Amino acid sequence: MSMQRKNALLVVAVLLCTAAFLTGVASAGGQMTITGTVNQDHQIVTDDGKAYDVAQSEEGKKVSELVGKKVKVMGSVKESEGKMVINVTGYELLMEPEIPKE
Secondary structure, X not given: XXXXXHHHHHHHHHHHHHHHHXXXXXXXXXXXXXXXXXXXXXXXXXXXXOEEEEOOOHHHHHHHOOOOOEXXXXXXXXXXXXXXXXXXXXXXXXXXXXXXXX
């Protein structure tokens, strides 16, 4: 195989790998809405037990202060070091129904 052909194949392989990587990054960083309870470890834990670390952005810091509260957060989610991390772009504090006193 000629050197020119090898170089051309290498360029095509690099372009395909780059395209595959960029496609994965775009899909992994999609917007999501998560509902759960904020814990003391700066995480939102959903009702089914999934934990999302809260990135310490401006909105994320506000959410992290709501320990023990149920929230609905919007943002992009990515995996980092084996954990799911949400970069909060907006949130809503959800009211828990009051239990009537007897």
